[in-house]
Amino acid sequence: MLKDIIIAIEAYFKAHQFIRKHNLWKWIVVPGIIYMLLFCFSMYYFAHTSNNFILWLNLKTGLKAWLDKMNSGVLAFFFTLGSLILWLAMMLFYFSLFKFFFLIVGSPVFAYLSEKTEAIIEGKDYPMNLSQMGKDIVRGIRIALRNALWQTVYAFS
Template identity: 30%
Template sequence: MIRIKEQIVSGLAAYPKALRLIWTNKLTKYLVLPVVLNIILVIAFIFSGVGIGDWINSIIERHTENMNGWIQAGMVAIKIVLPIIFFIVFIFIGGTIVNVLMSPIYTMLSEKAEAILTGNEFPFDAKQTLKDIWRALLIALRNTAKQLLLTALCLLLNLIPVVGSVISICLIFIINAYYFGSGFMDYTFERWRYSVKDSLNGTSELKYLAITNGAIYSLPLYLFCGAFIAAFIGGVSAVAATISQIEIKGKTRR
């Protein structure tokens, strides 16, 4: 059993190592497309808010004969507030959406990282690659479903004033961190030919590593700029998870 402290330290230390590995080995090219798609996704969310706001305003205009000042002010508010709401929604669920969409690229990035770190070669096999990508997507969707369900349950704690809200926020952050980290770790587990069950058991055994890895990924998402670079952070997180898993695997074999 790997100690809690060792898992947390490994998770924290892996990020600067991941950045160096990506930079020195010119793996940044694998992150260009994800970042571009990420930015497009954020902009699409914001403009969806604008479009829906215009649609709501058009309905109000059609069904309102006397456009008094209050109604006009409300329409302006809708046009301003909805894009902001959509952006906030993206901040909370964008990391999950990005991970689902980018899982094929993260799979390749994780594979490249392990090849560099261990010297192990992974010959290209189209059939196996498609299987790995499909598995990564299924894991991402499974984690997403569990995240959303547990998050919804935690939101009920807000019915308890103050204390419930604080507990809810903390639990939601930990839950999201765990499932994000779990997803990043599975890229390596699938390459080691772990079954889905074995992968889940492996993540459970290294739960504090998963939480640490996912927490570092999650934190920037709550910043304005974080939503735009979630895909980049995700790529780094996938490599960081691979580094930690290889290091811990090496220690347990001694």
């Protein structure tokens, strides 16, 4: 396992050297900024929606009215703790699926970057082929959807 960590760290630094040498920063930084903005905005709205869902669930089941009628501090504490645990579980689910959403949205850029990297490594200049790029985009989306499905299965099991 330590060997794999060392290999990963070495690959990370080699990738940075490759990016710097071939001036590919714009293909790394721009998607990174877009990822950050999408994450922040969607995190805000998902957290807000999660709160509203928990409140709706409590009102729909009558739990809120029952808790108000009981007027117990201990029950209120457990109710708040349960709501917090549900909110955290929903946020964990969000975190596990957001990366796949971004991979799907960013697949055209990643397909182009992959072709550009391959052309640099092999030293050949490939002409822009929209049909191949379309196939790469569809392949990337399919892989991301498959992995998102497996992640969901693992999250619920």
